[in-house]
Amino acid sequence: MAIHEPERIWWNPLSKDERVWVGVALIWMLVSFIFMPIYHLVGSQNPPSTTYSVKADDFDKLVEGMVSKYKVGEENGFPVVHPDPSEPVFIRASMWQWYPILELEKGKTYKVHLSSIDIQHGFSLQPINMNLMALPGYDYVIKLTPTSAGEFHIVCNEYCGVGHHTMVGKMYVK
Amino acid sequence: MANTDFRICSLSGLKISRSSELLIRWNLIAAFATLAVGGLMGLLVLLTRWPSVHLLPVEHYYRFLTAHGLDALLAWIIFFEIALVHFTSAVLLGTRSYVTWLGWVAFALMLIGGALINTIVVLGRADVMFTSYVPLKADPLYYLGVILFAVGALIGFIHFFINIVLSKRDGGFKRSLPLGSFGLAAASIIGILTLAHGAAIFLPTLLWSMDVIPTIDPSAYRLVFWGLGHSSQQINVCAMVAVWYMTSAFVVGGKPVNEKLSRTAFVLYILFINLASEHHLLVDPVLSSWHKVVNTSYMMHLAVLASMIHAFAIPASMEVALRKQGYTRGLFEWLKKAPWGNPAFSGVIISIVLFGFLGGITGVIFGTEQFAIIRHNTFAITGHFHGTVVAGTTIAFMAFTYLLIPFIFKRELIWKGFAAIQPWLYGAGVATLSIGMMSAGSFGVPRRHYDITFSGAPFSFTFDPAIDMFMSMMGVGGVLAAAGGLLFILIAFGSIIFGKKLEQQ
Numbered sequence: 001m002a003i004h005e006p007e008r009i010w011w012n013p014l015s016k017d018e019r020v021w022v023g024v025a026l027i028w029m030l031v032s033f034i035f036m037p038i039y040h041l042v043g044s045q046n047p048p049s050t051t052y053s054v055k056a057d058d059f060d061k062l063v064e065g066m067v068s069k070y071k072v073g074e075e076n077g078f079p080v081v082h083p084d085p086s087e088p089v090f091i092r093a094s095m096w097q098w099y100p101i102l103e104l105e106k107g108k109t110y111k112v113h114l115s116s117i118d119i120q121h122g123f124s125l126q127p128i129n130m131n132l133m134a135l136p137g138y139d140y141v142i143k144l145t146p147t148s149a150g151e152f153h154i155v156c157n158e159y160c161g162v163g164h165h166t167m168v169g170k171m172y173v174k
Numbered sequence: 175m176a177n178t179d180f181r182i183c184s185l186s187g188l189k190i191s192r193s194s195e196l197l198i199r200w201n202l203i204a205a206f207a208t209l210a211v212g213g214l215m216g217l218l219v220l221l222t223r224w225p226s227v228h229l230l231p232v233e234h235y236y237r238f239l240t241a242h243g244l245d246a247l248l249a250w251i252i253f254f255e256i257a258l259v260h261f262t263s264a265v266l267l268g269t270r271s272y273v274t275w276l277g278w279v280a281f282a283l284m285l286i287g288g289a290l291i292n293t294i295v296v297l298g299r300a301d302v303m304f305t306s307y308v309p310l311k312a313d314p315l316y317y318l319g320v321i322l323f324a325v326g327a328l329i330g331f332i333h334f335f336i337n338i339v340l341s342k343r344d345g346g347f348k349r350s351l352p353l354g355s356f357g358l359a360a361a362s363i364i365g366i367l368t369l370a371h372g373a374a375i376f377l378p379t380l381l382w383s384m385d386v387i388p389t390i391d392p393s394a395y396r397l398v399f400w401g402l403g404h405s406s407q408q409i410n411v412c413a414m415v416a417v418w419y420m421t422s423a424f425v426v427g428g429k430p431v432n433e434k435l436s437r438t439a440f441v442l443y444i445l446f447i448n449l450a451s452e453h454h455l456l457v458d459p460v461l462s463s464w465h466k467v468v469n470t471s472y473m474m475h476l477a478v479l480a481s482m483i484h485a486f487a488i489p490a491s492m493e494v495a496l497r498k499q500g501y502t503r504g505l506f507e508w509l510k511k512a513p514w515g516n517p518a519f520s521g522v523i524i525s526i527v528l529f530g531f532l533g534g535i536t537g538v539i540f541g542t543e544q545f546a547i548i549r550h551n552t553f554a555i556t557g558h559f560h561g562t563v564v565a566g567t568t569i570a571f572m573a574f575t576y577l578l579i580p581f582i583f584k585r586e587l588i589w590k591g592f593a594a595i596q597p598w599l600y601g602a603g604v605a606t607l608s609i610g611m612m613s614a615g616s617f618g619v620p621r622r623h624y625d626i627t628f629s630g631a632p633f634s635f636t637f638d639p640a641i642d643m644f645m646s647m648m649g650v651g652g653v654l655a656a657a658g659g660l661l662f663i664l665i666a667f668g669s670i671i672f673g674k675k676l677e678q679q
């Protein structure tokens with residue numbers, strides 16, 4: 001019993017049911033295991049991994065550079081930016097804003113650089129529900145090709161202080 | 175040691191020493207108390223997340239959420255596990271707890287650490303969630319509290335090995351530990367490894383909060399923190415599985431059908447689970463994709479294999495035992511005639527089923543790259559771990575409490591009728607809560623979020639209206655779970671204080 005010392009020899013062979021069960025479970029696990037790398041190679045929903053380290057000030061300059069070059073409007077005090085797909089695009093997280101509002105073109109591929117200039121934030125693009133971490137000191141590069149036009153929102157889903165629930169940003173795809 | 179130090183429990187036949195009895199009792203009392211606090215916090219947080227109630231003001235919500243995570247996940251579970259350490263390394267072996275003072279040092283450190291953490295959090299000096307991701311900063315005393323608690327727990331797990339070594343010398347066992355003790359040995363090994371990660375991350379963070387170290391890299395913090403935070407969940411899994419086996423033995427006389435198989439499965443947990451920690455970082459910058467894929471897929475599935483083995487072996491042990499008692503008609507007479515009215519038995523069955531189907535399966539799914547990106551930090555994650563650590567571990571520990579109260583406190587349970595329904599009520603509540611959270615999360619509803627209508631935000635966004643139903647489901651389930659939790663606390667403390675004394679030699 002589980003509460004008594006087992007008999008002298010407990011290294012006994014498995015019975016048939018046990019062998020079948022363990023065999024089926026093992027095969028199932030091996031299949032799941034093999035499919036993780038396979039999905040990574042053939043799938044199209046992989047989290048990106050290109051990262052640079054970046055200082056908050058430098059990142060800020062890059063963001064402001066893009067804004068002054070490509071600003072096309074303003075909404076609630078946030079600049080709306082329509083960047084050129086051939087150039088890097090930036091999204092800056094800070095307590096408690098996503099800055100600026102990007103206007104992207106459907107079908108074009110962008111390199112979106114995501115970083116935070118203060119603490120950790122969670123980039124959660126809704127309603128498609130795509131979630132990535134924005135860490136201070138790191139520039140996370142996302143290759144993004146919008147496939148549907150419309151209005152999207154960026155919700156913060158990593159706790160970042162009392163204003164966390166007001167940290168909502170916007171993105172357009174035209 | 176004089177023989178008068180021991181008594182024989184007439185219900186279980188266990189030979190129990192006074193030294194172990196006191197250590198187990200006080201660790202259990204601390205566990206129940208922290209569960210009561212943690213559960214109350216859980217209810218308040220729940221009533222805030224439920225949009226039609228939205229109870230607390232914003233600061234209190236985050237404060238109580240921090241406390242809920244710490245009291246429920248850290249304190250309740252680890253206090254209970256240290257009680258299990260002494261139960262399996264002394265009581266099951268019929269020997270005493272050695273170096274008793276060390277056990278009390280561990281207990282005192284955990285108690286002081288826990289009290290310090292709670293005080294600082296309630297004072298509003300550590301609104302950082304239990305993860306305390308840098309550079310979000312708490313009062314240095316908060317990190318000190320975590321360190322004190324962790325050092326206490328570390329000593330507690332080390333005590334397991336001191337006890338079994340000396341027990342073997344005194345003839346407590348000859349060659350092999352009983353399976354229940356073996357499970358706790360696995361838990362203690364993982365515990366010691368895990369808490370080393372805890373030291374590696376909380377010591378520098380403490381120094382940083384005192385301005386001794388200028389910065390802590392947020393990405394490195396996350397990596398080492400989850401070496402603690404995720405691996406420690408395997409302490410819980412091992413302890414929970416050990417409780418499943420032991421309950422099967424105590425209640426129906428179940429015998430592991432093949433010791434080799436069950437023990438090998440515990441060894442798989444020790445060897446392979448650490449690697450799975452990296453699934454917390456699947457959508458983080460810095461680590462390369464292949465690093466993540468290898469670490470999350472490769473060996474993790476061998477740990478899942480271990481769970482599959484236990485999921486077979488434990489019901490099998492029950493079936494064999496019940497059939498031996500004469501319930502042999504048809505395929506399922508044994509199942510019908512099983513002691514469903516005994517909350518220790520029903521609790522363990524509920525724990526096995528919910529852990530597997532709610533917690534385990536969702537864990538394996540969300541741990542893949544492609545799912546992590548559509549579930550990370552959403553409410554689905556909270557739903558997942560209320561399936562593992564609440565529906566699985568907490569219910570198993572509650573079930574075992576119904577055995578420990580007569581065995582260790584020498585008291586009969588009060589309110590036997592209520593006790594018989596408690597696991598069902600709590601289990602139904604947690605399952606509903608968890609499914610509600612997971613469904614809402616699949617629409618993108620974030621976890622740790624004060625207001626999903628985003629009042630005060632520069633832009634407004636409305637989730638799919640379907641989430642209203644799922645958030646209400648979470649609310650109703652959570653209230654049921656809170657009722658079941660309250661019932662448990664009342665029965666546990668009520669029995670300890672007012673239960674009929676059981677006379678024993």
Ligand code: HEM
Pocket residue numbers: 213216217219220221223239240242243246247251303304305556560563564568607620621622623652653655656659
């Ligand atoms: C009465 C039963 C319980 C209820 C109603 C409940 C409810 C909740 C709710 C509503 C959240 C909030 C999630 C959020 O806003 O992000 C939460 C978080 C959490 N709960 Fe529970 N819970 C209960 C029991 C437990 C138990 C027993 C444990 C541990 C064993 C636990 C561990 C946690 C953890 C670790 C978190 C995450 C905290 C964080 O995100 O920092 N809960 N719970």
Ligand SMILES: [Cu+2]
Pocket residue numbers: 093094095096120121122156157158159160164167
């Ligand atoms: Cu944020």
Ligand SMILES: [Cu+2]
Pocket residue numbers: 121122156157158159160161164165167
């Ligand atoms: Cu946030």
